[in-house]
Amino acid sequence: MSIDPRIKLLVGLGLVAVIPALQRLLPLAALNLILVLGLWSSRRNRGLPSPLRLGLPMVGLVFAVSAVSFDPATAALASLRLLGLLLAAGALFQSMAPEQFADGLRLFHLPYPLVFVVTTSLRYVPLISGRLKRIMEAQRCRGIDFRLRLRNLTKVTALLLPLLVQSFLLAEHLAMAMESRGFSRKGRSRRRRYRIQPLEYLLLGAVLGALGGLLWWDRNPLC
Amino acid sequence: MAPVIELEGVSFRYRVGSDRWILNRLGLTVMAGEYVLLCGASGSGKSTLACLLNGLIPHLIEGELRGSIQVAGTSPSACQVADFLDRLGLVLQHADAQLFNSRVDAEIAYGLESLGRAPEEIDERLHAIARRFAIEHLLERSPDTLSGGEKRLLALAAVLVTGPPIVVLDEPFAHLDQVHAARLCQVLQQLHLSGTTLVVIEQRVEAVLPDVDRCIVLEGGRAVYAGRPREAGEMLLRRHLIPSYPVRRVLPAPAGEPVLEARGLTCRLGGQALFRDLSFGLDAGRISALVGPVGSGKTTLIRALLGLTPLAAGEILLAGRRVNGQAPEQLAAAIGVAFQDPNDQFFTSRVEDELAAGSRALGRLDPLWMEQLCRRLDLDRLATQSPYRLSEGQKKRLSLAIALAARPRLLILDEPTVGQDGRCLEQLAGLILELADRGLAVLVATHDRNFARAVADKTISLDSVEPLPAEAAGSEAAVAG
Numbered sequence: 102m103s104i105d106p107r108i109k110l111l112v113g114l115g116l117v118a119v120i121p122a123l124q125r126l127l128p129l130a131a132l133n134l135i136l137v138l139g140l141w142s143s144r145r146n147r148g149l150p151s152p153l154r155l156g157l158p159m160v161g162l163v164f165a166v167s168a169v170s171f172d173p174a175t176a177a178l179a180s181l182r183l184l185g186l187l188l189a190a191g192a193l194f195q196s197m198a199p200e201q202f203a204d205g206l207r208l209f210h211l212p213y214p215l216v217f218v219v220t221t222s223l224r225y226v227p228l229i230s231g232r233l234k235r236i237m238e239a240q241r242c243r244g245i246d247f248r249l250r251l252r253n254l255t256k257v258t259a260l261l262l263p264l265l266v267q268s269f270l271l272a273e274h275l276a277m278a279m280e281s282r283g284f285s286r287k288g289r290s291r292r293r294r295y296r297i298q299p300l301e302y303l304l305l306g307a308v309l310g311a312l313g314g315l316l317w318w319d320r321n322p323l324c
Numbered sequence: 325m326a327p328v329i330e331l332e333g334v335s336f337r338y339r340v341g342s343d344r345w346i347l348n349r350l351g352l353t354v355m356a357g358e359y360v361l362l363c364g365a366s367g368s369g370k371s372t373l374a375c376l377l378n379g380l381i382p383h384l385i386e387g388e389l390r391g392s393i394q395v396a397g398t399s400p401s402a403c404q405v406a407d408f409l410d411r412l413g414l415v416l417q418h419a420d421a422q423l424f425n426s427r428v429d430a431e432i433a434y435g436l437e438s439l440g441r442a443p444e445e446i447d448e449r450l451h452a453i454a455r456r457f458a459i460e461h462l463l464e465r466s467p468d469t470l471s472g473g474e475k476r477l478l479a480l481a482a483v484l485v486t487g488p489p490i491v492v493l494d495e496p497f498a499h500l501d502q503v504h505a506a507r508l509c510q511v512l513q514q515l516h517l518s519g520t521t522l523v524v525i526e527q528r529v530e531a532v533l534p535d536v537d538r539c540i541v542l543e544g545g546r547a548v549y550a551g552r553p554r555e556a557g558e559m560l561l562r563r564h565l566i567p568s569y570p571v572r573r574v575l576p577a578p579a580g581e582p583v584l585e586a587r588g589l590t591c592r593l594g595g596q597a598l599f600r601d602l603s604f605g606l607d608a609g610r611i612s613a614l615v616g617p618v619g620s621g622k623t624t625l626i627r628a629l630l631g632l633t634p635l636a637a638g639e640i641l642l643a644g645r646r647v648n649g650q651a652p653e654q655l656a657a658a659i660g661v662a663f664q665d666p667n668d669q670f671f672t673s674r675v676e677d678e679l680a681a682g683s684r685a686l687g688r689l690d691p692l693w694m695e696q697l698c699r700r701l702d703l704d705r706l707a708t709q710s711p712y713r714l715s716e717g718q719k720k721r722l723s724l725a726i727a728l729a730a731r732p733r734l735l736i737l738d739e740p741t742v743g744q745d746g747r748c749l750e751q752l753a754g755l756i757l758e759l760a761d762r763g764l765a766v767l768v769a770t771h772d773r774n775f776a777r778a779v780a781d782k783t784i785s786l787d788s789v790e791p792l793p794a795e796a797a798g799s800e801a802a803v804a805g
Contacts, residue, residue, distance in 0.1 A: 282434055285406045
């Protein structure tokens with residue numbers, strides 16, 4: 102069953118609101134576990150989604166810094182909150198293509214140019230990271246060493262400068278292509294029509310109810 | 325037939341006050357239903373003209389514009405680019421920027437959504453165009469996962485789906501192998517027969533010349549020739565728009581150990597063998613062409629030789645020493661490589677610094693050799709210029725100089741012909757032959773079979789779709805399993 106993007110966005114919004122509000126380890130860990138199980142069941146053999154893969158080192162860093170600055174319990178809480186947000190983002194983008202995400206935002210009456218900028222940025226992240234890899238390989242093949250050494254710190258310009266120039270060029274070409282295909286034309290239509298089904302309202306109610314229950318459990322500890 | 329594109333005394337320069345006019349009092353007329361080839365050397369104003377036709381100039385790209393332009397009875401300067409969508413379709417040179425949706429079907433539907441078409445009509449036209457281009461099986465894929473040829477077809481389908489009466493294509497054949505080029509030619513022929521006005525801007529003149537009604541040659545921003553393609557051949561050769569290569573050398577069989585020897589190479593990508601049990605040798609003073617269609621594994625083989633891609637089986641010997649598993653930095657002194665896009669390497673503000681960066685990192689900086697290289701590759705006058713301000717041909721020469729800076733024993737060139745005009749191709753062929761005469765082993769990966777024929781002493785074929793003729797294939801053909 103294909104779920105309306107508005108429902109997915111509202112569930113995502115609910116998660117983003119509840120995760121930072123949880124103040125106890127157990128409810129937070131339970132929510133993280135549910136999200137991990139959900140992601141795992143939908144991505145068997147496909148590894149971690151990229152927001153999570155990129156964010157995991159940050160979770161470790163937050164734990165380490167908080168443990169040194171405060172105490173282990175605060176560190177665990179902070180890192181679990183960050184992990185929860187990353188899992189929620191991973192689940193959201195895993196469940197909908199950028200076009201569906203854009204359709205959802207447009208159905209909430211966000212201006213099209215803004216929606217397009219958000220979704221196109223998502224689309225170009227892998228392209229830019231591919232370019233960075235290509236630049237790094239080209240530079241390594243001419244003998245420029247990028248291994249983690251203090252003396253190699255200045256060589257990062259050999260990566261960043263070509264990437265910056267190529268990103269500007271890409272942005273210019275993208276603007277030309279978008280305009281040539283009618284980006285700023287008025288009266289744009291949508292290929293997909295969406296209509297929220299009663300079952301989807303029920304699903305949304307159940308998820309928001311469960312999140313409310315989690316918040317109640319967080320504030321009224323039973324165990 | 326009525327004219328659909330009319331230019332009268334059109335001049336354009338990117339910077340007001342600059343003395344370089346990209347288009348210089350250009351006059352041009354294209355009739356409805358005509359199929360026109362627009363060619364010219366790099367920098368002759370071809371792409372600038374394409375941007376003028378749908379209003380990208382002056383609406384998005386600033387500069388000084390003079391003269392009169394009429395496209396489908398309207399001046400592009402007078403209405404917005406987006407409003408020109410149903411009158412003229414422009415297929416741009418850079419497919420990566422042109423494909424900005426996350427799925428092929430969304431990409432094709434985008435133009436129809438811009439026109440405000442109903443969902444049923446969008447679906448109907450989307451599937452019709454996908455059938456016409458034989459890309460129905462790709463509809464649910466991401467454009468990122470497509471091959472260069474498939475991307476080009478998708479870019480064209482995404483523009484044609486709106487049914488514009490005029491279509492302008494900027495270098496559509498640049499990244500295509502023979503199979504995809506033939507398919508694109510067929511699509512363009514069908515379009516022409518259906519009454520669409522076609523303007524194809526192309527450096528690979530031979531690919532499209534036999535099919536067109538008229539050939540227009542730009543030089544210095546002016547049309548210096550407009551006539552039948554059959555009569556244009558000699559003039560195109562004279563102006564070096566069709567390259568004329570030097571006569572091939574006849575060489576005795578190589579003596580001694582090869583500079584690089586590959587034994588039984590197998591490489592897998594996503595569980596599938598891209599090539600299997602591939603063996604060949606690259607000898608000093610010889611040029612080998614690595615040929616095969618797009619996706620046959622040419623770039624992967626180069627990456628494997630450079631230590632960038634692990635091999636599933638086989639060994640690589642460099643001057644008799646096994647180098648499997650060595651990092652690219654360790655091989656850089658012995659193997660020089662010029663990748664397809666020279667912009668991947670430039671990071672300094674001067675050509676001379678760019679040239680020295682690699683050899684300095686390897687501790688092999690030789691100022692005298694740098695000077696000789698600059699002189700031979702015509703870079704000495706450009707030494708203090710920014711690499712990003714060079715023309716495409718100059719960038720290619722600089723990337724070749726970078727590859728040679730550390731005095732390697734083997735030079736690898738990945739698709740050196742892409743985006744180069746005839747004169748640049750002739751220069752490039754001459755340079756490669758000269759380098760081989762000086763004792764360098766050269767490997768050229770290319771889908772340009774004419775270029776391969778012109779320079780190669782032997783071929784390494786990754787596909788038997790269309791092998792080079794025996795007389796051109798040279799002394800030895802490699803084994804591709």
